[in-house]
Amino acid sequence: MALVPVPEALERLLADAQALPAENVALHEAFDRVLAEPLFALRTQPPFDASAMDGYAVRFADIATLPARLTVIGTAAAGRGFDGSVGNGQAVRIFTGAPVPQSVDTIVIQENVRVLAEGHIEVVEPTRQGRNIRLAGLDFTEGDRLLEAGRRLDAAALSLVASANYPSVRVVGRPLVAIVATGDELLPAGSTLGPGQIISSNAYGVAASARTVGAEVLDLGIAADRKESVAALVRKAVAAGANAIVTLGGASVGDLDLVHEALTGEGMTLDFWKIAMRPGKPFMFGRLGAIRCLGLPGNPVASLVCSELFLKPLLARLGGRDYRHDMRDAILGAAMPANEHRQDYVRAAAVQSDNKLVATPFGVQDSSMLRKLADANALIVREPFAEASEVGAACRLLMLR
Numbered sequence: 001m002a003l004v005p006v007p008e009a010l011e012r013l014l015a016d017a018q019a020l021p022a023e024n025v026a027l028h029e030a031f032d033r034v035l036a037e038p039l040f041a042l043r044t045q046p047p048f049d050a051s052a053m054d055g056y057a058v059r060f061a062d063i064a065t066l067p068a069r070l071t072v073i074g075t076a077a078a079g080r081g082f083d084g085s086v087g088n089g090q091a092v093r094i095f096t097g098a099p100v101p102q103s104v105d106t107i108v109i110q111e112n113v114r115v116l117a118e119g120h121i122e123v124v125e126p127t128r129q130g131r132n133i134r135l136a137g138l139d140f141t142e143g144d145r146l147l148e149a150g151r152r153l154d155a156a157a158l159s160l161v162a163s164a165n166y167p168s169v170r171v172v173g174r175p176l177v178a179i180v181a182t183g184d185e186l187l188p189a190g191s192t193l194g195p196g197q198i199i200s201s202n203a204y205g206v207a208a209s210a211r212t213v214g215a216e217v218l219d220l221g222i223a224a225d226r227k228e229s230v231a232a233l234v235r236k237a238v239a240a241g242a243n244a245i246v247t248l249g250g251a252s253v254g255d256l257d258l259v260h261e262a263l264t265g266e267g268m269t270l271d272f273w274k275i276a277m278r279p280g281k282p283f284m285f286g287r288l289g290a291i292r293c294l295g296l297p298g299n300p301v302a303s304l305v306c307s308e309l310f311l312k313p314l315l316a317r318l319g320g321r322d323y324r325h326d327m328r329d330a331i332l333g334a335a336m337p338a339n340e341h342r343q344d345y346v347r348a349a350a351v352q353s354d355n356k357l358v359a360t361p362f363g364v365q366d367s368s369m370l371r372k373l374a375d376a377n378a379l380i381v382r383e384p385f386a387e388a389s390e391v392g393a394a395c396r397l398l399m400l401r
């Protein structure tokens with residue numbers, strides 16, 4: 001079977017992926033969710049003309065000539081306004097956020113006032129009419145369109161939604177991704193390892209990739225290298241309502257690579273298997289009803305690079321979020337040999353130098369090496385059949401951090 005080019009693989013993976021149905025969530029639970037529809041203000045903010053400062057509410061005409069002596073006839077605080085009316089030569093002590101009393105038009109900050117005997121002040125600095133008053137609706141007015149569908153609910157957006165008076169909000173459903181590791185040799189982190197055993201590291205990183213784009217993760221643990229063992233965890237994922245099932249390992253051609261068999265046994269229709277990419281060639285994609293099945297290669301770097309390239313965009317799409325890989329132009333800090341037919345993702349260190357981003361590929365690129373991946377802050381993307389490149393040649397980077 002011909003290897004599927006990376007852009008085509010991504011296109012096929014995303015072909016019919018749409019935002020999941022909307023749901024209501026309480027505002028306390030809504031951080032990092034994505035608005036399913038535009039949001040309109042249910043109220044006006046501020047709902048009244050409000051003082052922006054601590055000071056005195058005055059009639060501007062009274063302070064036209066300075067110093068101006070005024071009599072303080074009451075107090076207006078936030079949540080407790082002054083009900084009376086303010087006449088000539090009078091002022092009201094006022095605090096930030098308090099409703100501005102009737103018939104005053106200016107707030108003088110207290111730093112510009114001398115307090116005389118009890119109940120009397122003298123305004124000593126000039127100001128402008130209307131100063132320090134926030135007019136009703138300065139922030140927004142009832143019915144205003146405040147946020148668009150697709151907006152991620154970050155700190156500012158959440159406070160705005162609350163201020164607009166929504167106790168809950170309609171957001172795109174959150175994709176659930178089930179992770180199934182496969183391999184008799186695997187044990188969870190913290191285990192005492194016997195001969196031939198290693199830690200199932202991939203699940204942790206793949207889960208983190210999924211969470212980066214707002215997905216919920218169900219880690220189903222490790223299946224043994226038996227079709228029935230993999231199938232049992234796949235059934236668990238289906239029963240849990242997963243939107244995507246990610247298998248780790250068992251995607252290649254060895255005798256123990258049972259993932260394809262187990263998934264098709266459960267009803268998966270294969271879309272493609274094996275792509276023109278290094279690392280990540282054995283990547284598999286299929287559909288089990290509406291569930292997307294992604295078979296990630298077992299080699300740790302291949303697993304994570306495939307997560308970055310395919311899993312993240314898919315989950316982002318299902319979760320209704322914009323997601324684009326952070327691609328940048330750079331120059332090479334070391335020569336690179338010609339590439340063959342696979343798109344190559346080469347771990348590299350990228351540093352800014354004299355206004356240029358310089359990417360230096362690591363010498364060893366074995367796809368089992370997590371330490372080198374953690375050291376890398378970028379992947380140099382080498383097109384299939386790219387020619388040998390000298391130091392200083394232009395290159396494209398996929399930034400990792």
Ligand SMILES: Nc1nc2c(c(=O)[nH]1)N[C@H]1C(S)=C(S)[C@@H](COP(=O)(O)OP(=O)(O)OC[C@H]3O[C@@H](n4cnc5c(N)ncnc54)[C@H](O)[C@@H]3O)O[C@H]1N2
Binds near residue numbers: 248249250251254296
């Ligand atoms: N004859 C061929 N052999 C291989 C090919 C090939 O085309 N022809 N492809 C190679 C490539 S590329 C990769 S990548 C690996 C991927 O194979 P599998 O997906 O079948 O992975 P496994 O055989 O199960 O494991 C490979 C390697 O990764 C370790 N592993 C597996 N799962 C985990 C995990 N959850 N955490 C950490 N490490 C894991 C496993 O122990 C193996 O060392 O196949 C090549 N072979």
Ligand code: MOO
Binds near residue numbers: 278282301367
């Ligand atoms: O995907 Mo494999 O990692 O190319 O070695």
